[in-house]
Amino acid sequence: MPRDRERLERYDATTSSYMIMQITDEDRASQITLEDGETYFMARLRFDRAHREVDEEGQVRYRFEHIPDDAGGEVHVFSKFGEVDTNTFRGGEFSEMLKWGRHMLVFDDRTGIVGELRGENHMIIPRQMLMTGSGDEAQKGFKCEWATLVGDELIVGSHGKVRQEEWIKRLGPEGYAVASEDWSHVYRRIREACKVGDAGYIVHEAAEWHPYRERWYFFPRKVSTEPFHEPTDEREKGNNLLIEADAQFQTIEVRQVGTRVPERGPSSIKLIPGHPDEFLYMKSVEIGGKTESWIGAADISGNVLAEEEKLGNFKCEGIEIA
Template identity: 55%
Template sequence: MSLNADIQRLERYDETTDTYTLAIITDEDHAAQVELEDGQIAWQSTLRYDLLHREVDATGRVRYRLEEIPPERGGEHRLVSLIAEGGRGAEFSELVMFGKRLVTFDDRTGLVCEIRNENQLVPRQILMTGSGDERFKGFKSEWATLWGDRLIVGSHGKTAPEEWVKILDRNYGLASVDWHERYQLMREALGVGERGYVIHEAAEWHPYRREWLFFPRKVSSEPFDLAIDERERGNHRLVIANEDFSLVRTLPIGECVPERGISSFKLVPGHPDECIGLKSVEIGERTESYLFCFNLEGEVLQEDTFIGDYKCEGVEIL
């Protein structure tokens, strides 16, 4: 009997693996629009590759170390999309290995694309906001994870249409499910109250532990205020829920840096209780991205490591 895709993903490498290739994708918002050589307007994103080394010292302590691959050695590629909504496109917010396919999600248009040959985008589905029947508006995809043989895609959960999730099968067949109760249970676990909010951009299903792991980017017990949100609402608490969300708890990971919030994280194949993650800063025109690593006991395995002055919102292990 073949293994489900979520198990296969974690068993692509075993516990002896100590070097991984990362794919990291940018969401450059308004800066994504470009003019091609033929004069055509398009939208672009950067896909970069890096190496991640897992090192164990004489005491058994695990540390991770990032090694950047220079652009001239194939460490950076341009992805170009000709599809936009409201004059914006190619705002890719997540990366997931779905079987042997690297899949990304445009949080502006709702496009789901396979990435082939390092720089070719192949559209496979268009997700629409909410149930899909409400408005002609692309789904604001923010997080995605494998659950069995299905791909679960979610939004930030701040408003009712963004509490729906999209479920894609291996052939990109689509179902929409309202997750309002699950988002509400996570808000309650984080203690934000009726006036506050939680913004999600990172989640993983853990098939061995049968648990949902959500790492909110922003958490606030006060109403949304953009200037305050950008500088002060970064979060460092991981939300851990059992499969049906009947038990939800939180776990602090390292120290909170209020201007940094988690935009993506992944379980490490071969070491499934260890994770890599991205943190991003977005204050006015200033953007920064950092990579960090941690385990599910709450220990930081790599401190925040600066990777660029642009906003990276998706990471995956190839």
């Protein structure tokens, strides 16, 4: 069975309760020094539950159960690997999670490292390092922002806002061979479908491939018809448009999911095993020093299945079902 279907069949249609995992991108605050003097990059790994409930009329709703920190709801994960950035050392800025067989992968948007969560001490072991753009143009890590499985391949994508971020990476079944593919035409088609015009932009951090429908689903973080201006982007350009496209991106549909909250934008989306026409998603808020994480649920037709709930004053950018 192809791995994309295997991933969605690890639970069946009778499943009504899921353990969910979320990982943070702490940006510059990720670097810490432990009591033994060792310097690491740290992220929060959250564990919560999502319960699927169906009422007498057949209406599906999701209810979230937040596990307290002292009951195992939050642990810290550590990485030793970073990248020099204007006289600073940065790393451990995780923007996505993905279950790949028995492996739980995390994706660092600073270094381009694809790591695996391992062991009771939750160390992150690097498995692959992806390079920006075509992979040959600069000593710069790929800004990993979204990941999904297509057949037996792992597809990792980026923002799509500037030229170097319009590439994707294809990793073979064993995770060793990496191919870089120019997706500028795909990102352009999505911008056209959203009617942002030549001056506007779209920022992608959440995408999934639906193997049964053979459709792509993108849930962009930011959508703007105006040129990028950071303070305006942070406060006003949060998105609620879900984009559905066929495999070749020839036919694209755009629909709303709930009410747009200008400061919130999707940072991760996951189809639900056993109920693959439904999905969980994360939204992030990042305004100056203010950060928040929100969780919600919907279906691929745009129907809201859970009102968005705040997780906390931190920035989770990856979600996956354990």
